[in-house]
Amino acid sequence: MSNELNILPELIFEISKEGKVGYSFRDIDISDDLIAIDKSKLREDIKDFPELSEVDVVRHYTNVSKLNHSVDSGFYPLGSCTMKYNPKINEKIASLKGLNTHPYSPTDCVQGNLEIIKELEKWLVNITGMHGFTLVPAAGAHGEFAGMMVIRKYLESKGDARKIVLIPDSAHGTNPASAHFAGYDIKEIPSNEDGVLDAKTVKEYLNEDVAALMMTNPNTLGIFEKNIMEIADLLHENGSLLYMDGANMNAFMGIVKPGDIGADVIHLNLHKTFSTPHGGGGPGSGPIGVTKELVQFLPVPLIIEGKDGYSVNYFNDAGIGRIKNFYGNFLVIVKALAYLMALGKENVSKVAEDAVLNANYIREKLKDVLDLPFKSKTLHEVIFSDKDLPVTTLDIAKRLLDYGIHPFTIYFPLIVHGAMMIEPTETESKETIDAFIDVMKKILDEAKKDPEYLKGAPYNTPVRRLDEVLAARKPVLKWINEENEG
Amino acid sequence: MSNELNILPELIFEISKEGKVGYSFRDIDISDDLIAIDKSKLREDIKDFPELSEVDVVRHYTNVSKLNHSVDSGFYPLGSCTMKYNPKINEKIASLKGLNTHPYSPTDCVQGNLEIIKELEKWLVNITGMHGFTLVPAAGAHGEFAGMMVIRKYLESKGDARKIVLIPDSAHGTNPASAHFAGYDIKEIPSNEDGVLDAKTVKEYLNEDVAALMMTNPNTLGIFEKNIMEIADLLHENGSLLYMDGANMNAFMGIVKPGDIGADVIHLNLHKTFSTPHGGGGPGSGPIGVTKELVQFLPVPLIIEGKDGYSVNYFNDAGIGRIKNFYGNFLVIVKALAYLMALGKENVSKVAEDAVLNANYIREKLKDVLDLPFKSKTLHEVIFSDKDLPVTTLDIAKRLLDYGIHPFTIYFPLIVHGAMMIEPTETESKETIDAFIDVMKKILDEAKKDPEYLKGAPYNTPVRRLDEVLAARKPVLKWINEENEG
Amino acid sequence: MQYFPLTDKQREEIKKEIGIKDIKELFSDIPQEKAWYSLDNLPNALPENELLKRFEDLGDKNTYSDYLSFLGGGAYNHFIPEVVNYLSNRSEFLTPYTPYQPEVSQGSLQAMFEYQTMMAMLTGMDFSNASLYDGGTAAIEGALLALRKSKKNKILVAENLHPEYMEIIYSYVQNLGIEVEQVRYNRETGKVELDELKDKLNSEIGGFVFQSPNYFGVIEESKEISDIVHSEKKAYSVQVVAEALSLPFLTPAGDNGVDIIVGEAQSFGLSLSFGGPYLGFIAAKKEFLRQMPGRLVGQTKDVDGKRGFVLTLSTREQHIKRENATSNICSNQAWCALRAGIHLSTLGKSGLSKISKLNHLNTAYFVKEIEKFDFVNVKYKKDFFNEVVLELKNDNGIEFLEKLKNRKIFAGIPLKWFYKDADNQVLINFTEMHNKADIDLLVKEIGDLK
Amino acid sequence: MQYFPLTDKQREEIKKEIGIKDIKELFSDIPQEKAWYSLDNLPNALPENELLKRFEDLGDKNTYSDYLSFLGGGAYNHFIPEVVNYLSNRSEFLTPYTPYQPEVSQGSLQAMFEYQTMMAMLTGMDFSNASLYDGGTAAIEGALLALRKSKKNKILVAENLHPEYMEIIYSYVQNLGIEVEQVRYNRETGKVELDELKDKLNSEIGGFVFQSPNYFGVIEESKEISDIVHSEKKAYSVQVVAEALSLPFLTPAGDNGVDIIVGEAQSFGLSLSFGGPYLGFIAAKKEFLRQMPGRLVGQTKDVDGKRGFVLTLSTREQHIKRENATSNICSNQAWCALRAGIHLSTLGKSGLSKISKLNHLNTAYFVKEIEKFDFVNVKYKKDFFNEVVLELKNDNGIEFLEKLKNRKIFAGIPLKWFYKDADNQVLINFTEMHNKADIDLLVKEIGDLK
Numbered sequence A, B: 001m002s003n004e005l006n007i008l009p010e011l012i013f014e015i016s017k018e019g020k021v022g023y024s025f026r027d028i029d030i031s032d033d034l035i036a037i038d039k040s041k042l043r044e045d046i047k048d049f050p051e052l053s054e055v056d057v058v059r060h061y062t063n064v065s066k067l068n069h070s071v072d073s074g075f076y077p078l079g080s081c082t083m084k085y086n087p088k089i090n091e092k093i094a095s096l097k098g099l100n101t102h103p104y105s106p107t108d109c110v111q112g113n114l115e116i117i118k119e120l121e122k123w124l125v126n127i128t129g130m131h132g133f134t135l136v137p138a139a140g141a142h143g144e145f146a147g148m149m150v151i152r153k154y155l156e157s158k159g160d161a162r163k164i165v166l167i168p169d170s171a172h173g174t175n176p177a178s179a180h181f182a183g184y185d186i187k188e189i190p191s192n193e194d195g196v197l198d199a200k201t202v203k204e205y206l207n208e209d210v211a212a213l214m215m216t217n218p219n220t221l222g223i224f225e226k227n228i229m230e231i232a233d234l235l236h237e238n239g240s241l242l243y244m245d246g247a248n249m250n251a252f253m254g255i256v257k258p259g260d261i262g263a264d265v266i267h268l269n270l271h272k273t274f275s276t277p278h279g280g281g282g283p284g285s286g287p288i289g290v291t292k293e294l295v296q297f298l299p300v301p302l303i304i305e306g307k308d309g310y311s312v313n314y315f316n317d318a319g320i321g322r323i324k325n326f327y328g329n330f331l332v333i334v335k336a337l338a339y340l341m342a343l344g345k346e347n348v349s350k351v352a353e354d355a356v357l358n359a360n361y362i363r364e365k366l367k368d369v370l371d372l373p374f375k376s377k378t379l380h381e382v383i384f385s386d387k388d389l390p391v392t393t394l395d396i397a398k399r400l401l402d403y404g405i406h407p408f409t410i411y412f413p414l415i416v417h418g419a420m421m422i423e424p425t426e427t428e429s430k431e432t433i434d435a436f437i438d439v440m441k442k443i444l445d446e447a448k449k450d451p452e453y454l455k456g457a458p459y460n461t462p463v464r465r466l467d468e469v470l471a472a473r474k475p476v477l478k479w480i481n482e483e484n485e486g
Numbered sequence C, D: 001m002q003y004f005p006l007t008d009k010q011r012e013e014i015k016k017e018i019g020i021k022d023i024k025e026l027f028s029d030i031p032q033e034k035a036w037y038s039l040d041n042l043p044n045a046l047p048e049n050e051l052l053k054r055f056e057d058l059g060d061k062n063t064y065s066d067y068l069s070f071l072g073g074g075a076y077n078h079f080i081p082e083v084v085n086y087l088s089n090r091s092e093f094l095t096p097y098t099p100y101q102p103e104v105s106q107g108s109l110q111a112m113f114e115y116q117t118m119m120a121m122l123t124g125m126d127f128s129n130a131s132l133y134d135g136g137t138a139a140i141e142g143a144l145l146a147l148r149k150s151k152k153n154k155i156l157v158a159e160n161l162h163p164e165y166m167e168i169i170y171s172y173v174q175n176l177g178i179e180v181e182q183v184r185y186n187r188e189t190g191k192v193e194l195d196e197l198k199d200k201l202n203s204e205i206g207g208f209v210f211q212s213p214n215y216f217g218v219i220e221e222s223k224e225i226s227d228i229v230h231s232e233k234k235a236y237s238v239q240v241v242a243e244a245l246s247l248p249f250l251t252p253a254g255d256n257g258v259d260i261i262v263g264e265a266q267s268f269g270l271s272l273s274f275g276g277p278y279l280g281f282i283a284a285k286k287e288f289l290r291q292m293p294g295r296l297v298g299q300t301k302d303v304d305g306k307r308g309f310v311l312t313l314s315t316r317e318q319h320i321k322r323e324n325a326t327s328n329i330c331s332n333q334a335w336c337a338l339r340a341g342i343h344l345s346t347l348g349k350s351g352l353s354k355i356s357k358l359n360h361l362n363t364a365y366f367v368k369e370i371e372k373f374d375f376v377n378v379k380y381k382k383d384f385f386n387e388v389v390l391e392l393k394n395d396n397g398i399e400f401l402e403k404l405k406n407r408k409i410f411a412g413i414p415l416k417w418f419y420k421d422a423d424n425q426v427l428i429n430f431t432e433m434h435n436k437a438d439i440d441l442l443v444k445e446i447g448d449l450k
């Protein structure tokens, strides 16, 4: 609810009041005399910590939440992020009491949970054509790291760790960062004028130091790396491996299996392709799948399906070891499995078909009014640029906010100047997409008529353009009680 | 999120699209041949009925919900409505699977639910000092009706049904309406200049035709009917009964028991005093409590606590019979009991104390800037009037909306010209109330400086002042598909 | 305690401001000799986690969770998509009051307007109100509406109306000088005796209240009934529906000439919840508008010309008309109507058709399967919707059900509860929540009882 | 299927618009000989109600629900007020992406800023980031942060660090040329051997990673440890905390001179959930700002001068710095941090103090009660927080726990899993969710094992 003064909610610390209590819990019935810790180690008071009643907390977070745009309130075509609708039944399922067990419960008491993990592994194996999966990684980047570690372990096992990983210039930043933490040097490899990797170019970059190529497919331009099989062959001949960043699997799941076209390792983002909500930045889940040769190097724990049920292998000397506590982000796994079971095998490819259809529809409808830097076929997203426009990509993005639409991804990938990366996903209706197209055209009209006005956008958001330079130059990363300071 | 065009959500029918499906359910595996109904009785198609996918439904209702003010988003001092905070744990409890049984389940299979009903009855008996309760009535008005029926049944059993019920001029409209449906004629009785009933006046109105007096206490002016005991004696001497409308019990629960000061019948509003959420207009629950003499006339079903557990009495020839299906609004009962159990006996009176404290604080702070039509002590609410103001109560109410505050009740009770009926409740913090007081003063300043501006308020709400006359003169009570009409 | 935001310090500050020393001063109008009692018989405050545990334990005392249930009779176990829970629990919908300030209540108002429209579509009537308490009170409100309009005080009611609804009608009318007369049902077909209806109809009668599908699950001849009723001037047909899921499957009441339709819409997104809160509905022909009980939401415009919604035609209601109001109802079942709206939107046209049809087919499947036993007999084999009466040749209904209960099946409701001549009859309900295997099991277990 | 809003008709319209006949044309870049496979091994679509039932059944396969549990070891069963669930499940919080567009993400951003502040307050450090994956990955991020700052590549780690965290550290460093050396703990006190720490410290060492309360539940001498570490230039003390609920009870790390604190904050409003999602945290002294891994939310102003929040200092991060980033983390555990913020606000200052104290007192009560048996022995009797090691005189840990499991008690974790010399030791955790009766029962059942 907007109000006359358009005042933003205060910070929780600013509404705190000494002596307020927001929880209820039974009184302590054990004497303080039993305290077995040196007084010197005990804390006095948590200075400035919030004191609120339950109603204060509820109102605060309710009103704070209202400042957010979300998938449930409108279109969110954030490229590379696959912001699809998150089914509500999955939240209900993830909250079932029966699934809420301690991770160190005896194995025979958590057979249901282990079955969930194993079931999802099976789905992913079947969808990707990889031989085995681990669901431990906490997010895509974590999966990449695990995947590159597996590759290195495998190469080491053959006595040849190698030094270099090739990564296309259009790759997501996590790729080089993850490869780096797996101990590799990165060599950037250019894509061609069609926006994809040439087999010829790859060949030029290959030598005995190359451990792997990390390829995002479809790549961050939304274009399918059509030379993938040829490239995979070249890599394999060279003793190198093909790592596929599968964060964009929404583009072709159910249509082709990465394992069938040369991928040795792949990670998936459950919080993208498999519809688990992103929660304002996480938690995610980034399972990795590998070929038969690599399975033995997967991180622990490994879930084993046996005759008498499921068991867990906590130690595996051959593997890369442990990369995260317990079994991964279990509830995210639960939601992804629920999503797939609701979808059913018959609908997996329909996801990709509709996602690609929607993206190509937007491409078709906007290609005459916006610059299309690459003319190649695109799959689940389309990238335009701000070339020849009187305003920038940023201005258009900010203006979209005024129309209640979340902007596309902007200025990524870096190889496109002023990129607008639009990914509608299959869970958007034609009505929503048509409305978006209309708004885009309207904004482009506005830009022609009054570019200055757009540079001032947004006008109707809880706050307007924020000073990011100030934030970085004088970092204020926590609330300071000025009463104490003064 | 506001947007450039400030467009309201369309109606669900307007976003419907032929062929969309929003649910999933297994296919039918039984042949149509088994249909055992005459074709002529079967329906073809539900014309114009919505067709949407799940994401459409979620976005629609999410965005529609945002047009509401609610207790969880801010202050809601709606007099006579006791809009207190609704604890979240109660919602969780009401959703427990174990409580969700069929009302015709065998009695031995629903002992938990029957215990819940009986437990709440006990709480209410103890708080009110009445002898017995029924939790069947669906809301306050329904309780009034049941209560007046009980009174009539009782008088009839003594061979003297009588004709008239006395109701003060300040009473809530449901009182006369309910008494009317119990077959009584209503005689209005005036309150005195202190805003309460005089024993003397009551005496004047008493005669052998008077079945009962319906008294709201504290009355709708927030004033305690201090002559209640004297009046009760007069009534009882006259063979008449005292019905107490307990919708305002928040003012003195835990402080005095209505049964101890002369009430023969009382109804409570669980959706007010006992903190169950009002849901935009219901469901409520309006239990009635009665004295020993009247217990036998309560409606069925009656829950009986015995040695072997709880049983249900479905038939009671002496009583008023059945007034509602099953056991009342059971989940509302659950929430009220959870609220009381969380409160504990030690805090019941604290509710009233804080509620009255808050109301008197507002009274104190605004009494110099607003007219106080009655100078008597007030309890849980305070009533001002718009006397001598350059604007009306309506203008002030509408202007409050611009500040994100829900207005008080306006123009009720009818005996106060331009009434502003303010009830803060005990779940509001001093900070919230101080902010309200500040806004009120600010608005009164604005009113002095620019009354015309206030007459145009609100300015910052999803819609502005609505044409109620148009709505009533040309009623449009459903959406019409104009395509069909044309 | 988390529900009191005032701190002790603030309490003192406020007391000082208002010039009192002791909180008791604020309550001095209250007879002091009776005041400040203590609540010794009641328990102390329970912290949140123990509170939850307590109710979980109470739930465990309801020992039924793995029973197969065929209980219906006015409360039905239907599929509720999770979105209904998720959306209706948004605090924006759950925690506001009645939309008295329309400018900040368009959420509730629009949802109610949509609900009214959907109910009008489903019933084929001109308009619907915004809810009544439940099916039983809706039945009497429907009867009273017919009488108000006809200005008469005698009404006919079908004998096979839901027995609880019947009791409610008798309770309500007892002091209103209204006469109720019953019209018997045919023991062969389970339907209203049209001849008797014709016989009993006369110029003093303001209307006829009948249920369809009736209490035995049988669909009445609504059109013929309405025609008969209309043969008398100012007499109205009032159809009661206890199973709203029949609406999408059957010819709408409006097309059958029904004047007023009332009933229970629990089947639209409300869980069984031991009987409540449920959702009473009422819809009628245009001419009943000014006599309608309860709230109505209407469309209008704001000062800028924007479409908006308000509570309207409130001159019918108690807060204006007081004892002359069309009903005493104030708080209604708004949130239940919201849930119904979400539920109906989610199922949509095709979902409603499919699921209501499945209800019928499951029932029909049972009727077919149970034929093989000669010691039981489905009493009304034609025109049932999702309930049937099973007649037992060698058993009494209560014992029969007890035996099946011992096999973890709640097989139905003993009609003996309500009808003197129905000792050996039970009412069995089938919904889309049953699959073939469930029905096969019921049939098998009944067979085993022989 | 409810997740596809396009209708067949619309699909055809779109195909026409974009000029294709067959959807396959859009996928023609894909090697066709490999494309269009079918998923024969997988099941068909499950409707919503059957899906729910399926997972309920899976939950039932986790046979434990009425067991009394004393399992801890990095995952703790704490009280979560219902408001945490209610508020965090608002779709405004649950369904947005990372707040890349701050103008429409102030909700997430403000909540994160508040979380950062609370974590800084609880740890006594200058600042906190907006979350890491979990405690184990936070431990290695803390170690790497110390090394980046020190520009060295050798680090000391306490032997009594959580064994899983230790494994994670070894996994992560294997290809980074980083050397890890362990510092033993004292077998009498359960604490780090300070002499060994001194011995092993030298100018090549970039820091010391230790846990407090450590894996055995014992509170380390953080201050002394930090002093020792600081005796070497550019060496940093990194405290790991696996039980965040100890923070409100114990002297803050900042006051003890700790440079970096990392750990697991599952105890702040996250359910056990079979191990995830949990919440990694990291906070540090100011000077580590530019080397911090993960996201940071900072305060700034908008063009109108209003306060607002943005993701800031992102030049540390992978999307800018790529292989030179301080970490590869991108998606983090934002929603878990939101829950922590709500949880901490609800408990508040007094609630946190009370509940953390109750954790300690329950543990102390057990230590006292178990003393009466001479066949078991609490190994470290001083300075524990809410976990203790129980040493068994005549039993091996795994068998001991198996026996108690047969009595429906999960009594703890066998240390044998992780330590070769701990065959007869088990780790037992007590939280506020246990009451005296629970502890008494555990003691009794242990007594019965004699």
Ligand SMILES: Cc1ncc(COP(=O)(O)O)c(C=O)c1O
Binding pocket: A080, A081, A139, A140, A141, A142, A172, A174, A175, A216, A220, A245, A247, A248, A269, A284, A285, A286, D329, D330, D331
């Ligand atoms: C192509 C690509 N790869 C990797 C990632 C990293 O995934 P996460 O954020 O889950 O770590 C992303 C997500 O932004 C991505 O779009």
Ligand SMILES: Cc1ncc(COP(=O)(O)O)c(C=O)c1O
Binding pocket: B080, B081, B139, B140, B141, B142, B172, B174, B175, B216, B220, B245, B247, B248, B269, B284, B285, B286, C329, C330, C331
């Ligand atoms: C004093 C009083 N009496 C009776 C009622 C009627 O209660 P309900 O709306 O629950 O029918 C109300 C509610 O508005 C009231 O304030």
